[in-house]
Amino acid sequence: MAVQIETSNKFLNYINGEWVASNTNEVMTNINPANTDDVVGQVQKSSREDLDKAVAAAKPAKKEWRDLAGAERGQYLYKAADVLESRIEEVAQCMTREMGKTFPEAKGETARGVAILRYYAGEGMRKVGDVIPSSDNDALMFTTRDPLGVVGVITPWNFPVAIPMWKMAPALIYGNTVVLKPASEAAVTCAKIFECFQEAGLPAGVANMITGPGSVIGQGLAEHPDVSGITFTGSNTVGKNIGQIALARGAKYQLEMGGKNPVIVAEDADLDLAVEATISGGLRSTGQKCTATSRVIVQSDVYEVFKEKLVAKVKEIRVGDGLQDGVWMGPSVSESQLNTVLSYIEKGKEEGELLCGGKRLSGEEYDKGYFVAPTVFDGITSDATIAQEEIFGPVLALMKVDEMEEAIELANDVEYGLSASIFTTNIQKMLSFIDDMDAGLVRVNAESAGVELQAPFGGMKQSSSHSREQGEAAKEFFTSIKTVFVK
Structure with a gap:
């Protein structure tokens, strides 16, 4: 539902290191599915103009972020993990109120989010390429990896901490900047994740969150010319549409969809x-x-x-x-x-x-x-x-x-x-x-x-775009191999 912003229990978009309201001046109200009298919070019903601001923040931030050593990027993730761990009860309780899973499950999922952050923080110290023998005895040939750039992340409501984390953490550690569009039904929980990133001191523009209808924000991310890659988890119908849009403009895409x-x-x-x-x-x-x-x-x-x-x-x-x-x-x-x-x-x-x-x-x-x-x-x-x-x-x-x-x-x-x-x-x-x-x-x-979390995850047939998430396999989507030849 869309209503005028009038309560203090509202959560803003996180763009360029700041919490900002949508220019629509409208919000969506999230209620507790176990008790519809309980209002969990209100999140922004954002527009394409809001999305453009988020991408515009992520685009210039990518150079300074990618120029950091992997270990330096990892330190930000370690700090974010510590902050999230200190707020585990609060985040888990919010998750239970917002999307309904039991508190022990929510607490376990939040703890998994902490572990994912720490796992990928460690990736900042691992190798990014290989030395390859050259046919020229006087040359050095090796591979390295370049980040995609700005990555659009579209996540579902059923795992509002774990799935954003297993997409954002590898995207960030490999040098990308991120614009996240969470499912509206779990956007308050996701906002709490970004409070942790803010408290950890993540540089402005590196991670951005914008809430709103999928037909506006999700579609907009897929279509945006400055978004180099899209990682999506959700329904087959929406995922295939996202993939077709990304393919048409040459963006990289990753889809995790249904199962039976x-x-x-x-x-x-x-x-x-x-x-x-x-x-x-x-x-x-x-x-x-x-x-x-x-x-x-x-x-x-x-x-x-x-x-x-x-x-x-x-x-x-x-x-x-x-x-x-x-x-x-x-x-x-x-x-x-x-x-x-x-x-x-x-x-x-x-x-x-x-x-x-x-x-x-x-x-x-x-x-x-x-x-x-x-x-x-x-x-x-x-x-x-x-x-x-x-x-x-x-x-x-x-x-x-x-x-x-x-x-x-x-x-x-x-x-x-x-x-x-x-x-x-x-x-x-x-x-x-x-x-x-x-x-x-x-x-x-x-x-x-x-x-x-350290193992590759993804499906076959209509369940995915045949890429894999999590573990070291995440590197394959969030980076491109560059072959270097030095004479």
Whole structure:
């Protein structure tokens, strides 16, 4: 919603080292999805003119920033990590109030943001090239790396600390300047990140944040002639549009998009471990993860036992306000997202058998929030809507197979290829899964959701633009190789 700026609980854009209001004099109001009476804050509803100011600040700042030694840039990231760590409770509480995940999850994510900053701060002391033998005995030939320049960063609401950090930290350490457009639903949390950068003394113009509608600010970043690269995480529809715009003008782009992630439970699996990981991977964070488990493919010999164990555990899940002790799953992030999930649930009722959940929760604890019961369907076939389309909610679809070959074929029978996991104690099944699974992240005897910050992350098929984020792989996107020949 857009209203006139009139409260003190508002957050401004961060441009050229200063907090500035949009020239529209309008804000968007963020409310707590667990309690719609709770206003978390107001963020700027910015215009293209505001975006131009942010890019204009980042463009001249890039020369001085890239001319610093990598170790010097790293010191700023170390300082920002220290500041964020000192505010971990505050940032995590804001995250829970703004987008709904439980406080322990929010605190863990904020701690991960600290770790990401420190990891990439260390990158400032690592090599940037190689010496290559030349055919000329009197010459020296080597490679170095140049930053892209100004990088546009577009991030989603489901990980409002971790994803901005794993994009911004490598962009900055490799010498780029940044203009970040966070998802509006989590922009207050993101503003708190920039308060940490400001407190750490990051030079003016090096990191900028601007909030506003994706159709204005996100589109504007993709189209801006002074933005040399775009890194995006979000929906397939928006991501492909961003990529086409960037490609048309010759800008580098990186897209991380949807997932429809399977877990395979083999007949020899530890069923209790598989149940625990399926629930954690599929329902934690209310299923609002691109790597969340949504399809559960189980061999027929253990299908009924697994199903019984799974449904019993799902029914024990406590749903509620993520700031309350003992709550395991919070609300959907918004009314719109809740309605999307409920519409898929209704479709699932037509396509299979509802085993548990399947409704919006009501009652005193739930009436002011966007709560949906964790839901499990049985008898789902691969051509079902809920087996093919990303739901981004706490919905699991059970699918029965006889043989492992059939399980892998079913797991691959979607347009996405982000993550997948298998539970088995058979080495041959593990190896077949690793070789044959069309996914960028495959996990054995572990949930589908989760990747360590030092490891490359990205998908196959329609899940990404085939680039990788995090770890040393981030260097490939945020820099260009320059080959040097000295006679």
